[in-house]
Amino acid sequence: MPELPEVEILKEELRREVVGRRVEEVVAFEKTEGQFPIVQLREAVEGRAVVGVRRWDKMLVLDFEGGRSLLIHLMMVGQLLLSPPFAGQPRDVCLELKFADGARLTLGQVRLKYVHLLPTAEVDNWPPIAKLGVDPLDESFTVDLLRRLLAKKRGMIKTTLMNQAAIAGLGNVYSDEILFRARLHPQRRASELSEEEVERLHASIVAELQRGLELGGSSEMAFLHLDGSEGSYQESFQVKGRKGKPCFACATPIERIKVGGRGTYFCPRCQASYQSSSSSNSSQSPSS
Ligand SMILES: [Zn+2]
Structure with a gap:
């Protein structure tokens, strides 16, 4: 859509x-x-x-x-x-x-x-x-605002990105591409992202939307420009629709799971889970 x-x-x-x-x-x-x-x-x-x-x-x-x-x-x-x-x-x-x-x-x-x-x-x-949330193309969408939005959310990060009352305009396609770019597992808890991860997520939201605009949008489903021409964003999807195909970054097969009832594509290595990738559960602070 x-x-x-x-x-x-x-x-x-x-x-x-x-x-x-x-x-x-x-x-x-x-x-x-x-x-x-x-x-x-x-x-x-x-x-x-x-x-x-x-x-x-x-x-x-x-x-x-x-x-x-x-x-x-x-x-x-x-x-x-x-x-x-x-x-x-x-x-x-x-x-x-x-x-x-x-x-x-x-x-x-x-x-x-x-x-x-x-x-x-x-x-x-x-x-x-x-009742709509912040528009992520608006200059009011800052790292600080995103941090405050996420801190209040108990749900998973993918679900939070698609919550129109929090951030308006992101759907199932851009959310997956944003989370891949940010190297965040879609099932991470929104409120538990580190400071650095929130910054990375913010930069990824802005960059991925910009990439969508530059490529003329996604015509994967039915979107057409006013003159009937198609966009080409869908030709450079990193994870969306690529189940079983090698990740462009690490060659691990892309997986598809359901998050909040929506088909969700991610790289299990680049977007490793909270438990296996993060040092947050230990007493050490992140080293990088
Ligand atoms: Zn990967």
Whole structure:
């Protein structure tokens, strides 16, 4: 599913391509549109231009003239495509914004219940947004903040990384790649990481998200850029999907376990367990 880098990429592309465009017509395709405020949406955005695009966690927010905002969550396989340049349209289109210049922004492979219309002034305080944790691409995400977040968590580090109320935007793919980069076992207890390990984890989160952005995101599942092109992050996964294949660092076969119900890939040697790798259980302080 799209995680933070993929949605960040779409946000930037929407800012470049869609801000300033005026909506001529809104079309909803889903049969259950009775529950969707399509009439209000038409009233709110038809004849009005997009004035801004923002992102909260994995939620895209299109702000319109007149003080209304359209919130879109792509869930597992949602696609948002602009044509042209994209020549076709996604499968299972649920919503389409037709712009006055002939371009069309089309949302597919997601249910309309994940699309919301809100007054722009209320977006910040909308409960699903207000309860989100820190955005790891934001400059407020410091080592110190991560240390304080982890100290309060009783769960495993992988589960904590994916807890949207703690750190917003990390999912199953980036979490595994981050923990491999940080050389941390996914089942380590979040609150028991050493000072040095927290620093390493922080650097790994920032670096891995940056790598995802630079590679255009992961199109392992359904993510496409606004123009229909694919990202290439999935081509350089270190552990994700590599069960039984040799670790790129040490040649030990990558293992797959379940952590918090989610398939989790890791190198049992590079990310050795707490007991076998750490000196924390002894009276000696870490030597390196
Ligand atoms: Zn390894």
